[in-house]
Amino acid sequence: PNLQHLLNLDEIASTALQLLSPKAKAYYHSASDDLYSKTLNSTVYSRILLRPRIFLDCTTCTTATTFLGHKVHLPIFVSPAALARLGHPSGERGIAEACNTFNAMQIISHNASQSPEEIVRDMPESMVFGWQLYVQNDRKKSEAMLARIRHLKQVKFICLTLDAPVPGKREEDERFGNIGAGAPVPSGIQAAKGTAKVSETSASPTTTGVSSPPPKKSNDSTAGPGAGVGRSLFWGTAADLTWRTTLPWLAQHAPKLPIVLKGIQTHEDAYLASLHAPQVRAIILSNHGGRALDTAPPAIHTLLEIRKYCPEVFDRVEVWVDGGVRRGTDVVKALCLGARGVGVGRAALYGLAVGGSEGVERVLEILKAETETCMRLLGVKNVDELGMQHINARAVERD
Numbered sequence: 001p002n003l004q005h006l007l008n009l010d011e012i013a014s015t016a017l018q019l020l021s022p023k024a025k026a027y028y029h030s031a032s033d034d035l036y037s038k039t040l041n042s043t044v045y046s047r048i049l050l051r052p053r054i055f056l057d058c059t060t061c062t063t064a065t066t067f068l069g070h071k072v073h074l075p076i077f078v079s080p081a082a083l084a085r086l087g088h089p090s091g092e093r094g095i096a097e098a099c100n101t102f103n104a105m106q107i108i109s110h111n112a113s114q115s116p117e118e119i120v121r122d123m124p125e126s127m128v129f130g131w132q133l134y135v136q137n138d139r140k141k142s143e144a145m146l147a148r149i150r151h152l153k154q155v156k157f158i159c160l161t162l163d164a165p166v167p168g169k170r171e172e173d174e175r176f177g178n179i180g181a182g183a184p185v186p187s188g189i190q191a192a193k194g195t196a197k198v199s200e201t202s203a204s205p206t207t208t209g210v211s212s213p214p215p216k217k218s219n220d221s222t223a224g225p226g227a228g229v230g231r232s233l234f235w236g237t238a239a240d241l242t243w244r245t246t247l248p249w250l251a252q253h254a255p256k257l258p259i260v261l262k263g264i265q266t267h268e269d270a271y272l273a274s275l276h277a278p279q280v281r282a283i284i285l286s287n288h289g290g291r292a293l294d295t296a297p298p299a300i301h302t303l304l305e306i307r308k309y310c311p312e313v314f315d316r317v318e319v320w321v322d323g324g325v326r327r328g329t330d331v332v333k334a335l336c337l338g339a340r341g342v343g344v345g346r347a348a349l350y351g352l353a354v355g356g357s358e359g360v361e362r363v364l365e366i367l368k369a370e371t372e373t374c375m376r377l378l379g380v381k382n383v384d385e386l387g388m389q390h391i392n393a394r395a396v397e398r399d
């Protein structure tokens with residue numbers, strides 16, 4: 001497809017869904033149970049109204065900001081999403097190249113289909129990457145991985161995902177994830193999972209094969225209901241993490257790297273996380289794109305809760321959000337509510353599927369242009385000026 005003819009993220013998504021294999025489509029597109037959280041993630045934005053001001057000079061406008069003190073050109077980042085090579089051979093490295101072009105932040109998934117070394121190799125040291133961790137039952141594997149990550153200058157923080165200690169029930173993935181013989185993930189496109197050997201090309205396998213569950217051990221089987229690509233990736237993930245034990249363990253094994261906690265869905269947990277500053281430097285309000293617990297709140301609701309019950313959280317940690325972002329106006333609304341950054345998950349994968357790295361560039365280009373247009377029509381020159389005065393969120397506050 002001619003990328004310039006794709007005018008918005010929905011058009012990129014629908015084009016991608018036509019191009020992807022049934023397995024990749026099911027894995028990327030799926031969400032838990034009845035998809036209420038996935039749907040709400042997007043629709044909630046349309047219920048927040050903007051309040052544009054007039055007679056303000058908006059000849060220039062910049063989307064530049066900082067994450068954890070590092071300069072980026074966009075308040076938009078790429079959220080960690082597994083198995084980019086399922087959709088396009090250039091994989092997570094292709095996403096990284098697009099982020100480099102736009103000086104945008106990318107968080108590399110624990111279950112990336114390429115090793116972190118391969119993804120960041122030769123990228124400028126000024127680029128901002130995070131590396132997302134699913135702590136493994138076998139802590140030694142996670143510790144070995146953290147030791148590797150510490151050597152990568154481009155990786156500025158560890159993003160610990162906490163909203164999915166067990167996999168959600170993603171029926172679309174369960175239905176189609178098993179198409180094809182053998183393991184749910186095609187050989188050569190398995191998750192690096194921290195045991196990856198650094199492979200020389202993106203086309204060669206980057207794993208020792210741990211992403212497929214052993215056949216007979218549990219009902220997380222590779223065939224039939226209860227299976228699927230998503231579920232197979234959870235094999236070995238620890239479900240016994242706690243505030244008391246996990247953060248000290250991380251302090252020991254990633255001593256200098258700031259921690260970002262992903263998957264905060266209540267003001268109570270946002271507050272608890274903020275008590276762990278400065279080890280914890282940011283939180284990501286997220287319901288995992290609706291893929292973990294269905295009817296869990298969209299990040300916008302959690303943002304509003306934090307504003308109401310514990311606004312001091314915004315002073316202690318950076319608050320980032322993701323889920324359902326499709327328009328520049330969505331980005332601006334989240335920033336108005338106090339978010340510092342706004343992540344996209346599926347949009348980056350769909351962009352990659354449509355045009356490799358250039359497809360992801362197109363996604364970022366559209367979001368940047370839409371964000372700038374929105375800011376200028378509000379009468380705002382930079383992201384720091386955005387605030388509650390620019391929105392009417394009463395319809396959502398009443399929920």
Ligand code: FNR
Nearest residue numbers: 028079080081082109161288289323324344345346
């Ligand atoms: C994800 N997400 C995710 N999150 C994470 O912490 N680690 C991971 O490995 C993955 N993998 C993953 C795969 C796929 C295919 C999707 C769609 C999502 C969740 C992701 O980081 C993010 O929270 C959501 O994707 C945000 O919602 P949108 O932008 O997809 O609506």
